[in-house]
Every structure is written in C-alpha cells, then in structure tokens.
Amino acid sequence: MSRLNGERVLVRDAALADGRSSRLTLGVSLLVENGLVAGLWTDGDEPAAAQVRDVPVIDGSGATIVPGMVDSHAHLAFPGGGRWVERVLDPPEELVQVAEENGELLVRAGVRWARDVGAPRWHDPDVGADRALNLTLRDRWQGRADRPYLRAAGTWISRKGSMLPGLMIEVEHAADLVTAVNQQLDEGADLVKIYLDGPDPAAAPFSAAELRAAVEAAHERGAKVAAHGTLLAGNRVGAEAGIDSLEHGNELDLDTVRVMKRNGVTLVATMAVWKSRAGFAGTTRGDFSGPAAEKREAALRETVGASFRLAYAEGVTIAAGTDSGGGSPRANHLAWEVEALVEGGMRAEDALAAVTWRGGDLMGVPEAGRLVAGGPAHFSLVHGDPLSDPASLWRVWLTR
Numbered sequence: 001m002s003r004l005n006g007e008r009v010l011v012r013d014a015a016l017a018d019g020r021s022s023r024l025t026l027g028v029s030l031l032v033e034n035g036l037v038a039g040l041w042t043d044g045d046e047p048a049a050a051q052v053r054d055v056p057v058i059d060g061s062g063a064t065i066v067p068g069m070v071d072s073h074a075h076l077a078f079p080g081g082g083r084w085v086e087r088v089l090d091p092p093e094e095l096v097q098v099a100e101e102n103g104e105l106l107v108r109a110g111v112r113w114a115r116d117v118g119a120p121r122w123h124d125p126d127v128g129a130d131r132a133l134n135l136t137l138r139d140r141w142q143g144r145a146d147r148p149y150l151r152a153a154g155t156w157i158s159r160k161g162s163m164l165p166g167l168m169i170e171v172e173h174a175a176d177l178v179t180a181v182n183q184q185l186d187e188g189a190d191l192v193k194i195y196l197d198g199p200d201p202a203a204a205p206f207s208a209a210e211l212r213a214a215v216e217a218a219h220e221r222g223a224k225v226a227a228h229g230t231l232l233a234g235n236r237v238g239a240e241a242g243i244d245s246l247e248h249g250n251e252l253d254l255d256t257v258r259v260m261k262r263n264g265v266t267l268v269a270t271m272a273v274w275k276s277r278a279g280f281a282g283t284t285r286g287d288f289s290g291p292a293a294e295k296r297e298a299a300l301r302e303t304v305g306a307s308f309r310l311a312y313a314e315g316v317t318i319a320a321g322t323d324s325g326g327g328s329p330r331a332n333h334l335a336w337e338v339e340a341l342v343e344g345g346m347r348a349e350d351a352l353a354a355v356t357w358r359g360g361d362l363m364g365v366p367e368a369g370r371l372v373a374g375g376p377a378h379f380s381l382v383h384g385d386p387l388s389d390p391a392s393l394w395r396v397w398l399t400r
C-alpha cells in the first residue's frame with residue numbers, strides 16, 4: 001500500500017482532468033482526511049500549514065489526478081479473451097475465482113465502480129439459495145478497499161431462443177417479462193438486464209408496450225433497466241420503451257437516436273471490443289483470421305462506428321464500459337475504451353466523462369466518478385495528460 005492510500009494524505013501540485021473541461025487544471029493540491037476528499041486547491045494554492053501538519057505529502061508534479069473510473073458495462077465473473085463465449089460456461093466456483101482476480105485488477109487500474117450487467121446463477125453458499133453470481137460478489141466486496149463497488153444486474157432476461165440455453169432467464173411469452181423482472185429484483189438485483197437481440201435478428205423480441213410494462217415495473221421498485229441491443233429492430237423498441245440504457249447499440253439509425261435522446265436513454269458504448277477483436281486476426285488461429293473473417297470484422301466496426309457518431313452528434317448521453325468477459329476485452333481495459341471513443345470521434349473530455357461521472361449518473365451513485373469535497377477519495381495519479389493523450393490512462397502511477 002502506498003502513502004496515497006493512507007487515511008490522511010496531501011497530493012501537492014498535480015494536474016487535474018475530471019471530464020468537465022477540455023483543458024487540464026494545473027497546480028492542483030488535493031487533501032484527503034478520513035478517506036474523504038477534504039479539499040481541492042488550484043493554481044498553486046494549498047491548504048493552510050496548520051491544516052496539514054503531520055500529513056504525508058506526495059509530490060504530484062508531472063502527474064494528472066483522474067477521478068476513480070466507472071466501468072458501466074462489465075461481467076466480472078468471466079475472463080474474456082479469444083474464447084470468451086466458451087468461458088462463460090466454466091464451473092461457477094472457477095468463475096468466482098476469476099471474478100476475485102478481476103476485482104483486484106480493476107482497482108489497480110483505477111476503476112473504482114462497476115456495473116455488472118449479467119452473470120449466471122449459482123447456488124450461493126453465503127445466502128443458501130440460488131441467485132446470480134454477481135450478487136454474491138457485490139455483497140462479498142462491500143467495504144473492501146481492494147475491490148470495486150459493484151452494482152449488479154443479476155442474470156440476463158431474454159426471449160426464449162435468443163442465446164445459449166441455460167445461461168439466461170428465458171421468457172417464453174412476453175407476458176412473463178414483468179414476472180422475470182420482479183424475480184430478479186426479489187433476489188437482490190440493483191438493476192435489471194434485458195436482452196433485445198431476439199431469436200429472429202430482423203424482429204425485436206418484445207413490443208415497445210411489453211417492454212414499457214417491464215421498465216415501469218422496475219422503476220416502481222427504484223431500479224433501472226439496462227438493455228443489451230446490437231441489432232436495429234430491438235434497439236428501436238428499447239428506445240421507444242424508455243429503457244434507462246442501451247448497451248452496445250451497434251446498429252442505430254437517426255430516428256432511433258432521436259428517440260433515445262427524447263426518452264433520456266443513455267448509450268453505453270463498448271467500442272474497445274472491436275479493437276480487441278481486430279487484434280485476434282494476428283493472435284488467434286480461429287474465427288478472426290483469414291480474409292472472410294477480417295472483412296466481416298471490418299464491416300461490423302464500420303457499422304458500430306457510424307452508429308456511435310450518430311448518437312454523439314445528436315447529443316445522446318454516453319457512458320462506456322469494457323464489456324470485459326461478456327466480450328473479448330479483459331477486466332482492466334477501460335483505458336482502451338477511452339482510446340476507442342476518442343478514435344471514434346468523441347472529444348477527450350467527453351470520453352473521460354463517459355468513464356467517470358456519466359457512469360456515476362447512470363449507476364445512480366452521485367459520488368461515483370467525481371471528486372467532491374466530503375465525497376470518497378477515489379482517484380488515480382496518471383503519467384501524462386488524458387485530454388491530449390488518452391493512452392496516459394494506462395499509465396497509472398498510484399491509485400486509491
């Protein structure tokens with residue numbers, strides 16, 4: 001543990017990037033007392049000498065303070081990689097171990113909060129009942145400095161025939177959707193995850209009215225609805241139904257992004273997935289190499305990029321995540337997502353906002369991804385300027 005992790009510490013004369021401005025704030029000193037932000041000073045100002053007597057000082061010169069990041073789309077129980085789909089079927093006891101490793105990796109990478117948007121069910125020994133594995137993790141990690149705060153969606157809810165059988169809660173008839181939502185919330189889910197890619201790629205698995213009933217049921221209980229959507233038909237219905245977040249949003253058209261904007265639907269971008277898959281052309285022997293696969297991947301990247309630019313141009317609120325485990329990236333790759341967002345046309349301050357306070361807003365945790373006096377002192381010191389060089393987010397020097 002570094003001095004930065006002490007109950008009291010003063011970081012002196014660093015820069016600050018908080019996703020609010022296109023320019024760094026320089027000469028920033030940040031005082032931590034009792035694990036909370038006691039104050040922020042800028043332009044070389046500092047707390048009074050009497051206030052910081054005996055407080056350990058870290059010279060932050062040349063480093064940039066970045067608020068603890070928020071991964072808005074993660075699957076902590078899975079390892080990701082070239083065979084990410086196969087790995088989700090590993091035994092639950094092994095997945096719990098993977099999750100412990102992933103939790104540690106996140107904190108080291110400066111990611112303090114995460115939305116776990118889907119995990120399989122298992123027999124949870126802690127509560128003596130069946131429930132989603134991410135609820136177990138959330139409860140086990142509560143109060144641990146070396147694990148992120150989790151908000152967990154329980155298990156995915158899908159229309160029967162959409163995905164691997166046995167992994168999700170499968171709804172045979174749309175009328176059962178509300179029951180499934182309530183069941184997940186009864187088991188302790190913080191939010192609900194609904195799958196909008198249906199058995200027929202050209203058709204949404206639920207109507208807007210059916211989905212709206214599910215959204216209302218969740219909202220009545222104070223929970224949000226996150227919906228997985230890669231295909232246009234489902235995404236359109238999700239936007240109309242007023243889901244809280246569309247996860248991925250690979251295929252979007254102008255009409256759909258305008259409805260998202262009007263209904264306050266946040267897009268949770270997962271753009272690094274495509275960078276990760278592009279790399280597999282050279283590192284794997286399987287489904288990603290060869291001319292046909294590379295052509296397919298390039299076309300997908302093109303579609304996702306165009307949808308993202310459309311949503312951004314129309315002013316849709318954008319948060320972001322790794323999709324680690326549910327896709328090929330690994331748990332500690334959120335910096336890569338910021339790079340992908342900037343390459344996709346997003347201003348760097350907006351990309352940083354997407355992985356900090358925008359994520360906090362979506363989670364409904366106002367202090368997540370923000371540094372405010374009296375709030376939790378979770379931040380990193382990175383080497384460089386994330387506003388001109390997003391890759392500096394990989395260069396975490398110290399974090400707490």
Ligand SMILES: [Zn+2]
Nearest residue numbers: 117323326327
């Ligand atoms: Zn996912």
